[in-house]
Amino acid sequence: MKTPRFLASMSRWIDSSAAAEAVENPEDQRVDWVRALPFFGLHLTCLAVFKVGWSWTAVAVCLAMYFVRMFAVTGFYHRYFSHRSFRTSRAGQALLAVWGSAAVQRGPLWWAAHHRLHHLRSDQPPDVHSPVQHGFLWSHVGWILSRANFPTNLKIVADLARYPELKFLDRYDTLVPFLLAVSLLGLGGLLQAVAPGLGTNAWQMLVWGFFVSTILLFHGTGTINSLAHQLGSKRFKTTDESRNNFFLALITLGEGWHNNHHHYPQASRMGFYWWEIDLTYYGLLALEKLGLIWDLKQVPDDVLEEGLLDAPEAPAPVPGTAVPAASAVAQPVREPAQVVG
Numbered sequence: 001m002k003t004p005r006f007l008a009s010m011s012r013w014i015d016s017s018a019a020a021e022a023v024e025n026p027e028d029q030r031v032d033w034v035r036a037l038p039f040f041g042l043h044l045t046c047l048a049v050f051k052v053g054w055s056w057t058a059v060a061v062c063l064a065m066y067f068v069r070m071f072a073v074t075g076f077y078h079r080y081f082s083h084r085s086f087r088t089s090r091a092g093q094a095l096l097a098v099w100g101s102a103a104v105q106r107g108p109l110w111w112a113a114h115h116r117l118h119h120l121r122s123d124q125p126p127d128v129h130s131p132v133q134h135g136f137l138w139s140h141v142g143w144i145l146s147r148a149n150f151p152t153n154l155k156i157v158a159d160l161a162r163y164p165e166l167k168f169l170d171r172y173d174t175l176v177p178f179l180l181a182v183s184l185l186g187l188g189g190l191l192q193a194v195a196p197g198l199g200t201n202a203w204q205m206l207v208w209g210f211f212v213s214t215i216l217l218f219h220g221t222g223t224i225n226s227l228a229h230q231l232g233s234k235r236f237k238t239t240d241e242s243r244n245n246f247f248l249a250l251i252t253l254g255e256g257w258h259n260n261h262h263h264y265p266q267a268s269r270m271g272f273y274w275w276e277i278d279l280t281y282y283g284l285l286a287l288e289k290l291g292l293i294w295d296l297k298q299v300p301d302d303v304l305e306e307g308l309l310d311a312p313e314a315p316a317p318v319p320g321t322a323v324p325a326a327s328a329v330a331q332p333v334r335e336p337a338q339v340v341g
Ligand SMILES: [Zn+2]
Pocket: 118, 122, 224, 225, 229, 242, 258, 262
């Protein structure tokens, strides 16, 4: 017997593969309101700041949780799982996946699959989060709530889907966020007990450290799908409307160099030149120094030179900062695949 839609949607709050027989129609762009209830609920929880109050400790933890998880979204979900722009061990890969899962932006396979499809048809009608095609609101938030976009397209992430640990994290994509929320609750209780001078407590840490931080993180990340295809400059003549935007690069730790990225998505860096601040890339260099990751793919010299041709306003590059040419790197996927549940 087919599971009623609302029951299938509710069970997928916890197990994203639940009610497998109730397969979504990949053409059905209607919002799944029941499935999306936790997303709206998460926004409402931010109102609890009026109940729990604030402290400098809570605000600091909120910002720290924002940037630590933004780094995971950009460095791992995007540059590793979506583009394979560096390498790591299998254990390292699992660690990156857990860290990324803490961002509450679904699992690594779901994230990478949608992003690879975005590159394959950027700003064309099938691009599910193109502001050019579907408007600002849909590209920023609407697309993640639609029935068509809840499932993970495993075909397009076949290179990742062969790892059961990644499939597990993708299937139970609320597990790591739940554990993080409980940990923050415990941390707040501990701080209240051992360091009352900090003026915080369990509920304040949960609300600021998890709820507020997660919502800021979601909308910060969302600007790359919406604003970074509308506001800013085009260093490269790409076939889409991707833009370079310094402000977006700051709040997303480097993702704002989005036109650079669409022109050469294989690279581990998005700020191609020394003046294009890309904090995620610097973080990845630190992880490379620690031996956790390696083989960071670079931008070829001819691409760097091409990018300077039509940018007379850019400052002259400092000699010696050009990165060495990378070996030819194929994009992880080339053919769009049909969305499957
Ligand atoms: Zn894009």
